[in-house]
Amino acid sequence: MIAFLLLATVVVGLWLMRMPCYIAVIVVIVLLCYSFYRFKKKGAIIFAFFLLCGVSLSFFERVEAPKKTVxxxxxxxxxxxxxxxxxxxxxxxxxxxxxxxxxxxxxxxxxxxxxxxxxxxxxxxxxxxxxxxxxxxxxxxxxxxxxxxxxxLRINEHKDRFLDKFDKETSSLIDALLFSRKNYNDEALRVASSMNVVFLFSMCGVYLRLLMNALEYILKLKLSDKIARILSIVILLPLYIVNLEKVAVHRIFISSSFRVINDYRLVKKMTYATLMGLLGGLFIIYDFYLVYQMGFLLGFGLSFLIMLLRHGLNSFPRKMRKLAMGLALFIFLIPIHISLTAELHLFQIVYQYLILPVNTIFFLLSIIAFYGVPLVPLLNFAGQTLHDFYLFLYKWDFVIICGEPHILFIAGYYLFFFRLPYLLESKRLKSVKKEGLILAFSLIIGSLPIRNTFFSAIHFINVGQGDAILIQRRKQNILIDTGGNINFDMANEVLIPFFKKQRVYKIDFLIVTHDDFDHCGALASLVENYQVSTIITRKNAFPLIVDDIVINNLNLVTYSD
The missing domain is CATH 2.40.50 (OB fold (Dihydrolipoamide Acetyltransferase, E2P))
Structure with missing residues (x-):
């Protein structure tokens, strides 16, 4: 466990200069106090040293690259x-x-x-x-x-030749699940992204670990445990080679190899936590920028979390432990999901439990086909069926717009969350229920549409070339121009996500100052996909009085109508 804690300390050090100052101070104080409490003075000094190592590494990005001819x-x-x-x-x-x-x-x-x-x-x-x-x-x-x-090897050429055997929809799904290349023009992947479950459409550790365990189980029917574990790694090496950019794939293959060496070659065995700590350290030595990538943070972070939760969940009936573990991980990830999308999908946990086994079966069939077994008709049928299945689930997706959570809310949320393993292990179930209710209540309070009632602001939205200005005043929302871009949908990809972060549930007045595309190009899409009460496109509508705001259009450019 010490190796894992030292890894966490280096990671915190690397992130320290990217954190808000007050959060950085709180994190350092908590980390040093914990190390002093757990390991006394010498331990605190060691942890402080590793923290400084992480901070020192983070300054490397300020070193300028040399100018060369070649x-x-x-x-x-x-x-x-x-x-x-x-x-x-x-x-x-x-x-x-x-x-x-x-x-x-x-x-x-x-x-x-x-x-x-x-x-x-x-x-x-x-x-x-x-x-x-x-x-x-x-x-x-x-x-x-x-x-x-x-x-x-020309790996990408091999991937493309393999995918060319399948129809367009099936090819997109296989490409995402086997090679982590997502084509968001595909309807199924767009729907998965909208439902906040697109992370299940990737070559992730869950699928790879399930595949490796299944292969080990089959091989152990005829071979010894040692040979079966080694062969399962060797047989799956082609998957490793075609996914060299995935941190999760490196983590699974290297950790599996480490565990085989630990179990059969080392005299003094290391715990899983120590192995993961050493592996994370090797990753940082190879490329410390890995710690800024979600694959590294979630891969090692969730491994550590599972270790913490496992002891506490021993008090649950055996059949309920996996379900409880999945629920705990989902609760842990809620603030991360909300930070990325400003939305809370009420049925997301249900969708995850429905999609995971279905995707796992499709993933296994795709692997078998990748290894040369002719399953093209079966996979094409399965791909079309899965498309229909995802679209059906999307119809029942219920979303609450939560807005972008404040960093202090996230810190408080996780402060309560990380007390749960301790309470579970000490069998203080009443306290678990109370703190669970606090977590749920904090999410509900944070999602209530009350902030904008007492809040006024003007936002100059970054829409590239063009303009889009949002004025918020006592729950009244005025949007001046929409911006526009011929290469993507400005409304769906820029404006609406921003409105959700600000908890803007409708636009009361949409003012188009003039009809240049970079000022009104997103108008049609915005009206179609969001609630807009009044659209103003004529100069005789001014001056416009909204609450105590008076808006005049002094633009010299006239409307085409």
């Missing part, structure tokens, strides 16, 4: 229109349309070094932040690329 290195990530290059201690973004690069390709690139600066929009995927969390701060522009070594 940058040479290995491709570490490859997407449709770009790839990432690791050269020395730095990583670089390189744009390349219809890129065919593979992980492991060794390239020489002549290009202009620039700091990343990509257009971002309110509530939309922030590509700058995504690259920052991967440790990529620079772009090589106008690249002239020379290939010095080409990875002979």
């Amino acid at each position: 940058y040479q290195g290995f491709v570490i990530s490859s997407k449709d229109n770009y790839f990432l290059l690791k050269s020395g201690l730095h990583k670089y973004y390189v744009y390349e349309k219809d890129s065919k690069r593979e992980i492991g390709d060794f390239l020489h690139i002549k290009g202009q070094l620039r700091k990343n600066s990509f257009t971002n929009y309110e509530s939309k995927f922030d590509f700058n932040e995504y690259l920052k969390n991967k440790g990529v701060f620079y772009e090589l522009r106008n690249p002239i690329i020379e290939v010095k070594f080409q990875n002979p």
Whole structure:
């Protein structure tokens, strides 16, 4: 357990400079007090040292990349229109349309070094932040690329050839589940994202662990435990190779290998917590930017949480433990889900228990097909059936708009949550019920539409080129212009998510100042997908009086009508 706690300390140190100051101070005080309470003075000094190590590593991102004539290195990530290059201690973004690069390709690139600066929009995927969390701060522009070594496996080509055997809908599902490549133009994946269960459509640790356990069980019918465990890892190595960018896949395969070595080769056995702590440490040594990625945080964080909960749940009947564990993990993730979407899906836990076994079966069939067994007709039928199944569930999705939770609410929520394992282990069930009610009550209070009654604000919404201004005054919401973009739906992807974060349930007045596309391009979609009471597009509607606000349109540009 000490190794895992030291890992957590380094992770906190790496995150410390990205936290709000008051949260950082609270975290450091709690961590040091706990280490002093648990391990006395020497323990507190050791934990403080590891905390400082994490903080020191975090300053590396301020080191500027050297300007060179030629940058040479290995491709570490490859997407449709770009790839990432690791050269020395730095990583670089390189744009390349219809890129065919593979992980492991060794390239020489002549290009202009620039700091990343990509257009971002309110509530939309922030590509700058995504690259920052991967440790990529620079772009090589106008690249002239020379290939010095080409990875002979051509993994992406093998993936595409395999997927070409299936129809469009089935191919999208297999691509998501086996290779973690999500096509959000596919209706099923859009629906899963809307229901907040899209994380179940990925090559995640749950599916991989279930597959490995099932394979071990079958092999143990004829072979010894040791041989069965080793063979299960070897047989599944192709899955590891085609998912080299997934932290969860690395964690499952390497931890399984560590456990085999620990069980059959080491004289002094290590606990699972120690193994996971050492594994996390190796990940940080390899690339400390992994700690800023959700796959690392949830993978190791949930492993630690399961260890904490397991002892407390021993008081439950055996048949209820897995159900209780799943419910506890769901409760743990609620603030994270709300922070990302500003929504609480009341039936999400039910959908998870319905979708997980169905996706697991489809995942297993896809794996069998990937290994060469001809199951194309069966998988095409299953893919179409699953599409219909997801669309049916979506009709019953009930959503409460909660708004973006405050960081102090999240801190208080988890303070209560992490008391539950202690209360369960000490069999103080009455206290568990009380604190469970407090958690539920805090969620309900936090979701009530009362904040905007006492709150006024003006928001200049980031819609790129164009304008969109939200005025909130005593529950009255006025939107001036909508912005617009020909490449995506500005209303569904930017405006509506922002409204949900602000707990704006309807737009009372939508004012269009003039009919340029970058001012009103999202109008039709917004009216179709959100509640808009009054639309104002004529100058004779001004001055507009809303409560104690008087709005005049002094724009010199006239409407086309």
